[in-house]
Amino acid sequence: xxxxxxxxxxxxxxxxxxxxxxxxxxxxxxxxxxxxxxxxxxxxxxxxxxxxxxxxxxxxxxxxxxxxxxxxxxxxxxxxxxxxxxxxxxxxxxxxxxxxxxxxxxxxxxxxxxxxxxxxxxxxxxxxxxxxxxxxxxxxxxxxxxxxxxxxxxxxxxxxxxxxxxxxxxxxxxxxxxxxxxxxxxxxxxxxxxxxxxxxxxxxxxxxxxxxxxxxxxxxxxxxxxxxxxxxxxxxxxxxxxxxxxxxxxxxxxxxxxxxxxxxxxxxxxxxxxxxxxxxxxxxxxxxxxxxxxxxxxxxxxxxxxxxxxxxxxxxxxxxxxxxxxxxxxxxxxxxxxxxxxxxxxxxxxxxxxxxxxxxxxxxxxxxxxxxxxxxxxxxxxxxx
Amino acid sequence: xxxxxxxxxxxxxxxxxxxxxxxxxxxxxxxxxxxxxxxxxxxxxxxxxxxxxxxxxxxxxxxxxxxxxxxxxxxxxxxxxxxxxxxxxxxxxxxxxxxxxxxxxxxxxxxxxxxxxxxxxxxxxxxxxxxxxxxxxxxxxxxxxxxxxxxxxxxxxxxxxxxxxxxxxxxxxxxxxxxxxxxxxxxxxxxxxxxxxxxxxxxxxxxxxxxxxxxxxxxxxxxxxxxxxxxxxxxxxxxxxxxxxxxxxxxxxxxxxxxxxxxxxxxxxxxxxxxxxxxxxxxxxxxxxxxxxxxxxxxxxxxxxxxxxxxxxxxxxxxxxxxxxxxxxxxxxxxxxxxxxxxxxxxxxxxxxxxxxxxxxxxxxxxxxxxxxxxxxxxxxxxxx
Numbered sequence: 001x002x003x004x005x006x007x008x009x010x011x012x013x014x015x016x017x018x019x020x021x022x023x024x025x026x027x028x029x030x031x032x033x034x035x036x037x038x039x040x041x042x043x044x045x046x047x048x049x050x051x052x053x054x055x056x057x058x059x060x061x062x063x064x065x066x067x068x069x070x071x072x073x074x075x076x077x078x079x080x081x082x083x084x085x086x087x088x089x090x091x092x093x094x095x096x097x098x099x100x101x102x103x104x105x106x107x108x109x110x111x112x113x114x115x116x117x118x119x120x121x122x123x124x125x126x127x128x129x130x131x132x133x134x135x136x137x138x139x140x141x142x143x144x145x146x147x148x149x150x151x152x153x154x155x156x157x158x159x160x161x162x163x164x165x166x167x168x169x170x171x172x173x174x175x176x177x178x179x180x181x182x183x184x185x186x187x188x189x190x191x192x193x194x195x196x197x198x199x200x201x202x203x204x205x206x207x208x209x210x211x212x213x214x215x216x217x218x219x220x221x222x223x224x225x226x227x228x229x230x231x232x233x234x235x236x237x238x239x240x241x242x243x244x245x246x247x248x249x250x251x252x253x254x255x256x257x258x259x260x261x262x263x264x265x266x267x268x269x270x271x272x273x274x275x276x277x278x279x280x281x282x283x284x285x286x287x288x289x290x291x292x293x294x295x296x297x298x299x300x301x302x303x304x305x306x307x308x309x310x311x312x313x314x315x316x317x318x319x320x321x322x323x324x325x326x327x328x329x330x331x332x333x334x335x336x337x338x339x340x341x342x343x344x345x346x347x348x349x350x351x352x353x354x355x356x357x358x359x360x361x362x363x364x365x366x367x368x369x370x371x372x373x374x375x376x377x378x379x380x381x382x383x384x385x
Numbered sequence: 386x387x388x389x390x391x392x393x394x395x396x397x398x399x400x401x402x403x404x405x406x407x408x409x410x411x412x413x414x415x416x417x418x419x420x421x422x423x424x425x426x427x428x429x430x431x432x433x434x435x436x437x438x439x440x441x442x443x444x445x446x447x448x449x450x451x452x453x454x455x456x457x458x459x460x461x462x463x464x465x466x467x468x469x470x471x472x473x474x475x476x477x478x479x480x481x482x483x484x485x486x487x488x489x490x491x492x493x494x495x496x497x498x499x500x501x502x503x504x505x506x507x508x509x510x511x512x513x514x515x516x517x518x519x520x521x522x523x524x525x526x527x528x529x530x531x532x533x534x535x536x537x538x539x540x541x542x543x544x545x546x547x548x549x550x551x552x553x554x555x556x557x558x559x560x561x562x563x564x565x566x567x568x569x570x571x572x573x574x575x576x577x578x579x580x581x582x583x584x585x586x587x588x589x590x591x592x593x594x595x596x597x598x599x600x601x602x603x604x605x606x607x608x609x610x611x612x613x614x615x616x617x618x619x620x621x622x623x624x625x626x627x628x629x630x631x632x633x634x635x636x637x638x639x640x641x642x643x644x645x646x647x648x649x650x651x652x653x654x655x656x657x658x659x660x661x662x663x664x665x666x667x668x669x670x671x672x673x674x675x676x677x678x679x680x681x682x683x684x685x686x687x688x689x690x691x692x693x694x695x696x697x698x699x700x701x702x703x704x705x706x707x708x709x710x711x712x713x714x715x716x717x718x719x720x721x722x723x724x725x726x727x728x729x730x731x732x733x734x735x736x737x738x739x740x741x742x743x744x745x746x747x748x749x750x751x752x753x754x755x756x757x758x759x760x761x762x763x764x765x766x767x768x769x770x
Contacts, residue, residue, distance in 0.1 A: 170639060172555055174654070179680070182687025222607070224627055224635065230681065240627050240635055242609055250609065250625055252637055254555060258681065259654050260690045261671045269559070269644050286646045295564070296615065296643065302567025305645045365748075 020048035021111075021333055024086035026077035026101060028052055028059045029186075031115055031142075032092030035322065039090075040067065043323050046330040047088075053080040077101045081108050088113065088138075088333065090326075094188050095120050095196055099128035102139065102343070106131050111138040113329050116205035118346025120196030121379055122354050123372040129344045138332045139343030140325065145206040146213065146340050147324040149315035150283045154268070154275055155214045157285065157313070164271025164291055169215050169243070169251030175262030175279075176203035176255060183233050190233035192382035198235035199257050200225070200353040208349035209341070211253065215268065217348060218243040218251065222365040223356035230258030234385075241356050253356075273308070283313040406496075406718055407435035409471035411462035411486060413444045414571075416500055416527075417477030420707065424475075425452065428708050431715040432473075438465040462486045466493050473498065473523075473718065475711075479573050480505050480581055484513035487524065487728070491516050496523040498714050501590035503731025505581030506764055507739050508757040514729045523717045524728030525710065530591040531598065531725050532709040534700035535668045539653070539660055540599045542670065542698070549656025549676055554600050554628070554636030560647030560664075561588035561640060568618050575618035577767035583620030584642050585610070585738040593734035594726070596638065600653065602733060603628040603636065607750040608741035615643030619770075626741050638741075658693070668698040 025036050032054070039049040052063045053074035063073050074080040077097070081089060081104050088111035091101045099119040105112045112132075118141060119125040132139040145151060157163060176199060188194025195201055200208070223241035230237050237258055243251035256262070268275045273287040288295075288306045295306040320327065324340060331337035351368065354375050359366045361378050410421050417439070425434040437448045438459035448458050459465040462482070466474060466489050473496035476486045484504040490497045497517075503526060504510040517524040530536060542548060561584060573579025580586055585593070608626035615622050622643055628636035641647070653660045658672040673680075673691045680691040705712065709725065716722035736753065739760050744751040746763050 168559070168639075168641070168644060170557055170648075172652070174553070177688075177690055179684040179687055179689055180682050181684055181689075185687050222609070222627075224607070224629075226635070229633070230678075238635065240637060242607075242625050242627065244609075248614070250611070250623065252625060252639060254553075254637060256553070258677065259553060259659075260673070260677050260680075261659050261693055263555075263652060263654075263659070265650075267557070267648060269648075274644075274646050274648070288645070292643065292645050293615075295645075297565050299564040299566055302564055302570050303562075304564055304566075305562055308646055363750075 020046050021088055021330055022050035022086045023047050024051035024053065024080045024083075024089045025049065026053045026080055026089055026091050027093035027115075028054045028063050029056070029092065032090070033059075033062070035090055035092060035326070036063070036066070038323055039326065044326040044330065046334065047326055051080050051083060051085045053077050078104060081105050081110060087111060088329070091115060094194060095201055096194075099124045102128050103131045106135040106137050106139065109137065111329070111333050112343065113140045113142060113326065114343055114346070115142045116209070116346065117201055117353070118343070118350050120201060121372065121376050122347060122351050122370055123376050125347045125350055126372070129347060132344055138329065138339070140329050140332070140339040141341045141343045141346040142322065142325055143206060143209045143341040143346075144322045144325050145210055145280070147318070147320045148280055149318050150277050150281060151210050151214065153283050153313055153315045154266075154277060157275065158214050158268065158270070163273045163275075163287070164293070165247055166215055166245065166249045166268055166270050168249060168269040169211070169245075169267070171207060171211060171252070171266045172254045172263045173204070173207050173266070174254060174256045174259035175264045176257045177260040177262055178231070178257040180231050183231050190231070190235045190237075192234060192379065192385065195235065196379065196383075197353065197357060198227070198233060198237050199255050200236060200239060200356055203257060204255050204353065205349050207253070207255070208352045209346070212348040212352060213345075215249075215251070216245060217368060218352065218355075219246045220244040220365055220367050221352065221355035221359050223359040225357060225360035230256070236357075236360070239356060241359070283315065285311040285313050287311055405431050405433035406473055406715055407471045408432050408473050408475060409436035409438065409465045409468070410434065410475045410477060411438045411465055412476065412478035412500075413437055413439050413448050414441070414477065417475070418444075418447070420475055420477060420711070421448070421451070423708055424711070429711040429715065431719065432711055436465050436468060436470045438462050463489060466490050466495060472496060473714070476500060479579060480586055481579075484509045487513050488516045491520040491522050491524065494522065496714070496718050497728065498525045498527060498711065499728055499731070500527045501594070501731065502586055502738070503728070503735050505586060506757065506761050507732060507736050507755055508761050510732045510735055511757070514732060517729055523714065523724070525714050525717065525724040526726045526728045526731040527707065527710055528591060528594045528726040528731075529707045529710050530595055530665070532703070532705045533665055534703050535662050535666060536595050536599065538668055538698055538700045539662060542660065543599050543653065543655070548658045548660075548672070549678070550632055551600055551630065551634045551653060551655050553634060553654040554596070554652070556592060556596060556637070556651045557639045557648045558589070558592050558651070559639060559641045559644035560649045561642045562645040562647055563616070563642040565616050568616050575616070575620045575622075577619060577764065577770065580620065581764065581768075582738065582742060583612070583618060583622050584640050585621060585624060585741055588642060589640050589738065590734050592638070592640070593737045594731070597733040597737060598730075600634075600636070601630060602753060603737065603740075604631045605629040605750055605752050606737065606740035606744050608744040610742060610745035615641070621742075621745070624741060626744070668700065670696040670698050672696055
């Protein structure tokens with residue numbers, strides 16, 4: 001560390017001690033409330049709750065009760081953004097508002113942490129990303145499952161190359177159980193106009209992000225989305241999708257909000273082994289001593305199999321979840337250290353979700369990249385219903 | 386038991402003790418050899434190996450070496466059938482020959498145990514079944530996995546109705562690993578002309594039979610079969626299929642001969658619980674105290690879940706495998722006791738397999754029943770290549 005970087009370090013440290021990053025939370029519904037409580041109670045060092053906004057008077061009442069007298073509470077995200085009271089915003093509104101609020105905040109010179117999904121349709125999110133790329137502000141996405149030590153380790157093992165190329169991916173993630181009461185709790189929920197989709201947009205952005213983060217983007221998607229199959233809703237609550245990746249690997253992704261007990265089992269078969277995570281915990285590696293591709297061609301016996309080692313993979317055990325994402329956000333703002341997930345990466349999982357919807361709507365296989373205009377046209381038909 | 390049935394019982398018992406059922410095995414390749422050894426060494430009481438046939442001189446040589454001097458060994462199944470030396474035949478030839486040999490044997494007044502699959506295409510198997518229905522001879526299929534105590538228990542639990550209707554089925558059965566040497570071991574193997582398919586025809590008939598036996602027949606199939614993806618063969622060695630059942634339940638079936646370590650995990654989600662069998666052993670039941678369908682509509686909390694009990698299901702522990710199927714065959718011939726699998730039931734799994742092939746060939750969803758003429762036309766195109 002030279003004198004200059006030492007100077008910057010000390011300056012930022014003092015800034016942080018004396019003057020925390022002032023955060024405004026836009027939307028204090030289900031998730032925004034959790035974030036507001038975490039930040040307000042000091043669980044994210046360096047981050048100070050300085051304002052909140054919600055369009056819903058019931059949620060503003062909650063904020064008034066929870067926060068000190070005189071705490072700035074706005075009726076609308078725009079007002080909060082323009083207030084001059086904050087350096088950063090956390091956006092936890094319904095999905096359609098993520099891109100426009102992010103764009104407004106970045107343009108107003110604020111750092112942005114946006115809840116998942118990045119938005120509802122690729123075209124919207126692309127505009128948001130273009131603004132973010134031009135901006136010098138920090139833009140992160142709340143992909144808290146990327147902080148899970150097992151998924152981090154899986155990502156590390158796959159990307160290290162030591163297990164060779166991916167051959168097959170199977171994710172059964174049907175443990176997103178929701179009752180009818182959940183869907184009845186907000187009239188924007190599970191509607192094309194209010195939310196733009198169902199389980200793919202609300203519950204699965206984490207899984208779709210982890211899928212692309214660990215395995216890369218598929219090149220083809222054939223999905224079977226069932227709308228209102230198990231609940232009185234107009235969007236999908238049951239999805240089975242078949243994926244093909246650029247290297248020829250195949251995959252399935254199965255999800256639902258109506259299975260209880262559900263399953264959460266993510267399996268990746270590679271040339272030199274198999275990785276399995278169940279219930280977001282424990283990573284099992286069955287590692288081959290030689291590559292299956294080589295073994296297949298050279299083994300003398302028709303039923304021979306290469307020797308393997310069963311490994312209960314050690315991890316660092318850390319799973320900082322939402323607050324870990326926020327800590328990294330503060331770190332990036334003050335010290336330039338990495339985010340958990342760059343905001344611009346949010347488009348990837350959304351594109352997979354868009355491809356699944358479009359495949360089901362058109363009853364055909366969709367090649368990626370998705371035709372964004374066609375997707376929006378088809379989505380708008382459903383929003384207008 | 387009245388005097389008459391007692392008389393029949395004693396007569397049959399004496400017949401069996403004095404005069405075993407004389408069996409001819411047609412085809413002493415991989416499986417036929419195992420059956421010949423089992424029967425010859427007395428592992429199936431009441432069944433006596435009386436003749437063998439194989440078109441391959443190498444396998445006839447093996448039979449001559451293994452069996453006593455002068456043991457009847459034929460060059461061809463027809464000769465064995467017409468020899469008058471046997472009362473029953475076990476057919477373990479390449480798949481295309483199963484229906485014609487079965488038809489010949491039944492018409493010659495012989496009982497028939499046929500190896501899986503029932504045949505290669507539905508039309509052929511339907512003809513065989515029509516002959517069997519008209520015949521008074523016993524006709525069974527070698528679905529030895531139906532003797533597995535876990536699958537039997539799963540079948541019993543699903544069919545009891547106590548767990549309600551099926552909602553979802555996921556079978557990942559990728560533990561059929563085969564090397565290139567396996568495919569190189571016979572020139573009929575893994576060809577359209579010789580075998581009529583790959584992993585679906587050779588390895589998966591067991592799984593497809595269990596699937597339909599336990600869950601019933603699907604009404605729609607969308608499959609993605611990859612030909613020669615991992616081996617130098619012309620047929621499929623990698624399949625992912627999506628299924629829909631008449632009640633709206635969905636399913637996936639994933640198989641391959643190139644995954645090692647593979648997976649064998651069969652999961653069924655029902656209205657009142659979830660059943661999982663891994664690696665053909667241990668049946669885990671997570672049983673709900675109330676039906677999910679009822680709970681979903683009445684629960685007050687959006688994230689509530691019904692209480693459940695985790696049960697490691699007890700079974701009778703019996704898994705008689707191939708010899709169990711043959712014992713039941715003898716029992717049916719002598720006493721009219723039930724077979725493990727009626728021969729006419731073999732068509733069901735084959736129809737699913739045909740639907741998967743046709744779906745992949747035509748790149749579309751196939752509704753069942755499959756158009757048998759269309760399937761045969763498409764198969765013949767590939768056989769002629």
